[in-house]
Amino acid sequence: MNKITKFFWFCSGAYAPLLTKTPTETHKYVGIGGTVFFTGLLAAISAGYALYTVFESPWYAIGFGLVWGLMIFNLDRFIVASMRKRNNAWAEWKMAIPRLVFAVLLAIVISRPLELKIFEREINRKLDEKKTAMIAQSKEALKAGFSEINGLEAKKDSLKSEVAAATAFRDKVQKEYDFERFGTKTDGTSGIVGLGSNAKKKEQQLDVAQKDLEALRAGHQVRMDTLDSEIKKLTALRQAEFDKIQPNIDGFDGLAARLDALEILTKESNAMFWANIMIMLLFVAVETAPIFVKLISPRGPYDELLDLAELRVQVYANEQTVKTREKSEQNIQVFRTANGVRV
Structure with missing residues (x-):
């Protein structure tokens, strides 16, 4: 065997x-x-x-x-x-x-x-989708927690809008000056070619618009640099907070997460x-x-032999029980006889 x-x-x-x-x-x-x-x-x-x-x-x-x-x-x-x-x-x-x-x-x-x-591949794909959603949710939550950045960005956009408006005005004056020099007739120009009195007035207006634009740019640039510095600090703090959350998101692949992903996949x-x-x-x-x-x-035969073996053990145990009881009774009887004890 x-x-x-x-x-x-x-x-x-x-x-x-x-x-x-x-x-x-x-x-x-x-x-x-x-x-x-x-x-x-x-x-x-x-x-x-x-x-x-x-x-x-x-x-x-x-x-x-x-x-x-x-x-x-x-x-x-x-x-x-x-x-x-x-x-x-x-x-x-x-x-x-x-x-x-x-x-x-x-x-x-x-x-x-x-x-x-x-189903490991399918589960990993579902976990990646879940991690992407968690990252997006975390970023949105951090944006809400650092709302000062949005305010600073709005101020910066306002300054840019003012510079853009001044630039547009300067370009408009530049265009009118060019039209005046080359004799292009418009509502704001005389249509006379050359550097006449009208052209000189336009030139003076252009010089003033250019100086105002340069002064505005210089002043707003200092303010925007200050805003950029504050935005950079707050962004660094927000990124630091996200870096603390990132390991937990990357580690979202435990047994419970995989069981949830498998349940979702079976439903889908x-x-x-x-x-x-x-x-x-x-x-x-x-x-x-x-x-x-x-x-x-x-x-089968094995069950018969197993029952027989158990029966032998049971019979043997019963025999030993009877023998033990008889022997005990004999010992008690001898003890009583030897000591004159009557029942």
């Missing part, structure tokens, strides 16, 4: 010395044991991935994953081993129902982290919804398979 077969017998919870006497039952318990073993292995992988998303450390993930896998393996082994084949089908089903419920719960717990891994896509359901049902089928095998399989 090879070691793999014995190992799967152990996984199935069967008693190997009795099972070796029933060769027709060996393959059934090898299959049951293999299912229990691989369920525990999948549970270890599933828990390892889930814990890796929490701790981001392969050593923690491997350690806790192995512990979780061994716990699930032990529970499955106990569930299968505790089920006994009787001649009463209803009694067997009553015994199996709580075990089936527990197996379904284990299957759901095991399948969820693996679903996160299977029917294909992912049914794929999610099918994966979960697959694990439910794997987890409950050993129990159903026990239920639907007929009572």
